Amino acid sequence: MAVKRTGGKDSISLASVKGDTARVLGEVTDALRARAEEHTESHLSPVNSLDAISPALDAGNVAVVNWCRQKECGDVIEERTNASILGTEVRSQYVSDTGGPCIVCGKQGKATLVGRAY
Numbered sequence: 001m002a003v004k005r006t007g008g009k010d011s012i013s014l015a016s017v018k019g020d021t022a023r024v025l026g027e028v029t030d031a032l033r034a035r036a037e038e039h040t041e042s043h044l045s046p047v048n049s050l051d052a053i054s055p056a057l058d059a060g061n062v063a064v065v066n067w068c069r070q071k072e073c074g075d076v077i078e079e080r081t082n083a084s085i086l087g088t089e090v091r092s093q094y095v096s097d098t099g100g101p102c103i104v105c106g107k108q109g110k111a112t113l114v115g116r117a118y
């Protein structure tokens with residue numbers, strides 16, 4: 001019986017440890033996300049041609065391009081730059097939110113982040 005009770009105790013404390021771990025991990029994730037956003041903010045590099053993306057990325061920056069949001073153009077951007085489209089929700093004082101012509105097809109596009117995952 002003693003062994004059984006100990007086992008029960010262990011599983012209870014294990015459960016609470018798991019809860020704490022999830023909470024701590026959540027806090028760490030928030031901190032990492034905030035730091036990543038700060039990093040992104042300070043490394044934004046607006047470019048207006050496909051050829052200019054790779055040099056910007058090579059310099060450790062995140063490129064900001066205008067993209068029309070068509071998959072075909074997104075594929076071209078990603079294939080030409082060996083990078084990923086990170087998103088179009090650019091909220092930064094450094095980036096115009098008015099958009100401009102897509103750097104692939106020239107249609108109206110929106111500011112889009114392009115970067116490499118390390």
Ligand SMILES: [Zn+2]
Pocket residue numbers: 067068069070073102103104105106107
């Ligand atoms: Zn396009």
